Amino acid sequence: MTDDYVLFQMWGSRRQSLIDGHQFYVEQARNRLLNQFGNMEADADQASKDWLKKASRDFDPDRHDEGVIYDAAEQAGVDFYQLLSDMRxxxxxxxxxxxxxxxxxxxxxxxxxxxxxxxxGSAASQKIWSINAEKIEDLLQSQGWGFSSKPYHRLLDACRLIVNVYKHGEGGSFEDLKMRYPEYLPGTNHGVTSNSPAASYLDHTDMKVSDAQLQSLSDAIVAFWRDVPENTRIKDIQKFPGWFATAVAQDQAKVPGAKCFP
Incomplete structure (x- = not known):
């Protein structure tokens, strides 16, 4: 292989297809899911009215306190709003x-x-599917286009941590999120810093993503796909990460002379 040999190529049609598919997902998620939470106050008011209507069927002025009934109806609306907010x-x-x-x-x-x-060989591609996201980042960084220094890198890293916390709850990802991206913990907007004693009371249930933050995370993915070079040649590669080289060595031990990068 010469130094000009292309190792990674992103065709324009594939790039656009990836972007279009992502944007379709976000757009449909908004239209079919997220927009359903646009009238939560009205929904809560209706829940309160429905509760009151149901309770009024059995209302007996000789036995029941009207004020208590109205208070209970109001509380039913508050509870409904909180449950709906949690669902949102x-x-x-x-x-x-x-x-x-x-x-x-x-x-x-x-x-x-x-x-x-x-x-x-097969070991390298198998590793690509099994390794963690940080090691995938190492492979991207080795391609010489400065992935880790791009503005969208921070958002993609935050997105990774958000997803890990959403899946696993407490743990290392939550601590990393709290220290590096406290903007996804609304409590930090009220005088709680990641280093303050009050931060110890925050847990994974405090993590939230606003509509604006969702859009920013989505834009980061689009920016990433747009930024992937059309051609990454051998001369662009700085140094493949160790896990990749190890996988290649494993394949070469099994099949001497197997085609691989220089």
Whole structure:
């Protein structure tokens, strides 16, 4: 292979297809799911009225206190609003999770497919599908286009942590999120910093993604796909990460002379 040999290629049609598919997902998620929470106050008021209507059927002025009934109806509306608010927050997180997992799988599929064009072993592509996101970042960074220094990198990293916390709750990802991206913990907007004693009372249930934040995370994925170079040549590669080189060595031990990168 010469220094000009293309190792990773992003065709314009594939790039646009990836972007279009992602934007379709976000648009439909808004229209079919998230927009359903646009009138929560009215929905809560209706829930209060429905409760009062149901209770009035058995109302006996000789035995029941009218004020207590109205207070209970109001509380029913408050409870309904809180439950609906919790459902909205969970729906936003599920949309973010679907968005991130879709991007992650498409990225791994593209990387593995490109590797198959110039490398005949199987261990490297299997590793691409099994390693964690940080090691995938190492492979992207090795391609020489400065992935980790891009503005969208921070948002993609935050998205990864959000999804991990959404799936697993407490743990290392939550602590990382609290320290590095406290904007997804609304409590930090009220004088609670990641280093303050009050931060110890925050847990995974405090994590939320606003509509504006969802859009920012979505825009980061679009920006990523737009930024992937059309051609990454051998001369662009700085140094493949160790896990990739190890996988290649494993294949070469099994099949001496197997085609691979220089």
């Amino acid at each position: 927050d969970q729906t936003y997180l599920s949309v973010v999770a679907g968005m991130y997992h879709g991007w992650d799988k498409q990225l791994r599929s593209w990387l593995a497919g490109e590797v198959h064009h110039w490398y005949s």
